[in-house]
Each structure stands twice: as structure tokens, then as C-alpha cells.
Amino acid sequence: MNSEFVQKxxxxxxxxxxxxxxxxxxxxxxxYGYELMEQVRKFTTIEIxxxxxxxxxxxxxxxxxxxxxxxxxxxxxxRKYYQLTETGVATLLEMRVYWQNLETSIQKLLK
Amino acid sequence: MNSEFVQKxxxxxxxxxxxxxxxxxxxxxxxYGYELMEQVRKFTTIEIxxxxxxxxxxxxxxxxxxxxxxxxxxxxxxRKYYQLTETGVATLLEMRVYWQNLETSIQKLLK
DNA sequence: TCAAAATACATTGCATTACTATGTATTTTG
DNA sequence: CAAAATACATAGTAATGCAATGTATTTTGA
Numbered sequence: 001m002n003s004e005f006v007q008k009x010x011x012x013x014x015x016x017x018x019x020x021x022x023x024x025x026x027x028x029x030x031x032y033g034y035e036l037m038e039q040v041r042k043f044t045t046i047e048i049x050x051x052x053x054x055x056x057x058x059x060x061x062x063x064x065x066x067x068x069x070x071x072x073x074x075x076x077x078x079r080k081y082y083q084l085t086e087t088g089v090a091t092l093l094e095m096r097v098y099w100q101n102l103e104t105s106i107q108k109l110l111k
Numbered sequence: 112m113n114s115e116f117v118q119k120x121x122x123x124x125x126x127x128x129x130x131x132x133x134x135x136x137x138x139x140x141x142x143y144g145y146e147l148m149e150q151v152r153k154f155t156t157i158e159i160x161x162x163x164x165x166x167x168x169x170x171x172x173x174x175x176x177x178x179x180x181x182x183x184x185x186x187x188x189x190r191k192y193y194q195l196t197e198t199g200v201a202t203l204l205e206m207r208v209y210w211q212n213l214e215t216s217i218q219k220l221l222k
Numbered sequence: 223t224c225a226a227a228a229t230a231c232a233t234t235g236c237a238t239t240a241c242t243a244t245g246t247a248t249t250t251t252g
Numbered sequence: 253c254a255a256a257a258t259a260c261a262t263a264g265t266a267a268t269g270c271a272a273t274g275t276a277t278t279t280t281g282a
Binding site: 223226227232233234235238240242248249250252 | 256260
């Protein structure tokens with residue numbers, strides 16, 4: 001079970017999927033990085049590494065899909081909160097259409 | 112519509128997804144390369160390039176998920192037919208489980 | 223008490239894979 | 253008879269997940 005091929009495949013499936021999942025998570029709430037990893041683990045079967053999340057969030061920021069702000073804590077390390085921009089919301093909607101079309105196709109193939 | 116970000120994202124989504132789709136297509140029938148591209152275009156919204164398909168099929172073959180055989184034509188260029196191996200079938204079943212779990216998670220996020 | 227685990231951020235370099243461009247050759251179509 | 257379609261293939265580039273590594277603070281459990 002879970003042969004090397006399947007493991008590598010799962011890693012490839014994450015390319016693209018992770019960005020889509022994160023934008024969906026950020027649609028209704030803002031979250032900080034560590035919290036985003038928890039959300040992904042809570043809502044999906046996906047394992048997300050720190051070395052994946054932080055560069056990804058920086059890309060999304062650079063692309064103008066999210067913004068971020070530092071929030072000081074009364075104790076502990078400051079947190080960087082991310083939120084969707086208007087562009088991010090519009091982009092997410094386009095992505096959803098593509099995803100749903102793809103998914104419909106795949107479900108047909110699974111029968 | 113279809114901004115540069117979305118286009119690049121769609122390309123990333125294909126990583127992994129394409130292998131999954133092709134294995135599913137080959138589950139019940141054998142097909143040759145060009146025919147596989149037609150099947151993908153017919154059943155999905157995905158555009159697949161020749162430079163994507165042939166290296167991908169070679170990988171799947173190298174991994175032992177498919178075998179291939181040349182079939183001479185009465186006229187025209189010989190065709191290379193691909194079929195799933197037992198390993199390929201077993202691997203596909205593992206992939207389906209992963210995909211369905213992922214998809215269930217994503218559908219929850221879409222609400 | 224104090225070491226380990228958890229929280230919280232981040233970067234570097236490697237491995238993998240889709241895609242463009244390019245190449246060869248045959249057959250069909252307008 | 254030229255263009256498009258059919259049919260295979262490869263080299264090089266771009267993009268991204270991930271392990272490894274680093275810093276720093278707080279909580280937990282033995």
C-alpha cells in the first residue's frame with residue numbers, strides 16, 4: 001500500500017490543489033500561517049509542510065491574491081494574518097469553475 | 112478572465128491529475144498515444160500536449176503501471192498501444208481512494 | 223525543574239512534471 | 253498538390269512541493 005509511485009503522485013496532485021484549498025479557506029476568514037496549516041490538516045487529508053506553505057503564501061501575495069498584516073501578540077511571536085484581495089476573490093471564482101468542470105469529468109471516468 | 116495566474120494554476124493542476132486520468136481511461140480498454148489524447152479531450156476540459164503525453168506514458172511504463180506493444184497498420188504509421196498492468200490496476204485503486212477523499216474535502220470547502 | 227514539543231516565522235536547494243519547440247514520417251482533405 | 257491531420261519522439265525551461273535548516277518563544281509533561 002502507498003507505494004513510492006503513489007506517494008510521489010500525491011505530491012504532484014498538491015501542485016495547484018494547495019493554492020486552491022488555501023484560497024478557499026481564506027474566503028470567509030483571515031488566518032495566520034500556522035493556523036492555515038491547521039485548517040488544511042483539519043479539513044483535508046493533505047499533509048502540508050512549512051517549507052510549502054510560506055513560499056506559497058508569498059507567491060499568492062506577490063500575485064496580488066492576498067494581503068498580509070502583522071499582528072502583535074500580548075505574549076509570544078507576532079502572527080502574520082492573510083486575507084483575500086478583490087482580485088483573489090475573483091480569481092478563486094474562476095478557479096472554482098475550472099475545478100468543478102474537471103471534477104465532473106473525472107467522476108464520469110471513475111464509473 | 113483566465114488571467115495569467117489562472118492559466119499557470121491550471122497547468123499545475125494537471126501535474127498528477129493527468130496520470131490519474133490516463134490510468135482511468137486505460138482501465139477498461141487499451142489505446143494508442145494519439146487516441147489517448149483524443150480521449151482526454153473528449154472526456155475532460157483538459158488540453159493535453161504531445162510533449163506531455165509521450166514522456167508521461169514512458170514514465171508510467173518505466174514505473175511498471177502500463178505496458179505497450181507496437182501494432183503495424185495496413186497503411187500508415189505503426190501505433191503503440193498501451194494497457195494497464197496488474198500493478199497499474201492496483202495503483203489506480205489506491206489513487207482513487209486518495210482522490211475521492213481529497214474531493215470530498217474540497218467540496219466541503221466550496222460551500 | 224527542565225527538556226521536549228508545540229507554536230510561529232522563514233529560506234535554500236533538489237526533484238518532479240507540464241509545455242514549447244523541434245524533428246521525422248505518412249495519410250487524408252480541400 | 254499544399255495544408256492539415258495522424259503518429260511517434262526528445263531537449264530544455266518554468267513552476268512548485270518538500271526536506272533540511274535556522275531563529276525564537278511558549279507550553280507541557282515527566
